[in-house]
Amino acid sequence: MLDLRAAQPDVLVLVGTQTGNSEVVADAIADALGDLGFAAHLLDMAEAYPEVLADYRQVVAVTCTWSDGTFPDNAVDFVEALDAVRPDLSGVRFGVCGLGDRDYDPYYQTAAMRLVGLLRASGATEAQPLHDIDGGPTADDVAGAVAWAVRCATAFAR
Ligand SMILES: Cc1cc2nc3c(=O)[nH]c(=O)nc-3n(C[C@H](O)[C@H](O)[C@H](O)COP(=O)(O)O)c2cc1C
Secondary structure (H helix, E strand, O other), X not given: OOOOOOOOOEEEEEEEOOOOHHHHHXXXXXXXXXXXXXXEEEEEHHHOOHHHHOOOOEEEEEEEOEHHHEOOHHHHHHHHHHHHHOOOOOOOEEEEEEEEOHHHOOOXXXXXXXXXXXXXXXXXXXXXXXXXXXXXXXXXXXXXXXXXXXXXXHHHOX
């Protein structure tokens, strides 16, 4: 069990998805964070607004990239608002897990990379580099994402 004394218990787990794969990965991440003693709050990006990020010190976002490098439909309004509002996220640490497919080069993971850029531009700090899933997600991909989320949690607790 991680020593969570240096971490806030609450983690926001944001999900951007078109066909549900990112939700599967986000659910597994939320379960793993819960097992570590965090309170993981899953939120569909369709229900999210920029200021809610500032209510959390720790954010894990899982999003796919959709056609020609765009965000999935449920994430578009949230991302546009984040770009427009640029809330002060200087107290926030985050990680982004991207789902994509190299067959879509040169648009591989462009939405996830853009989200990292927007969060950084609002002053948030990346706890772990972008974790990318290419195709799938297979059971191994989900396990890899969970291992990455545990590394995020370790950074949160530091
Ligand atoms: C129509 C379509 C367009 C896609 N466009 C991209 C893309 O531009 N870049 C990329 O990296 N992946 C792309 N993908 C791959 C998806 O990101 C991948 O299938 C992902 O697992 C979907 O996640 P979701 O189920 O959460 O929506 C595309 C997939 C489809 C079916």
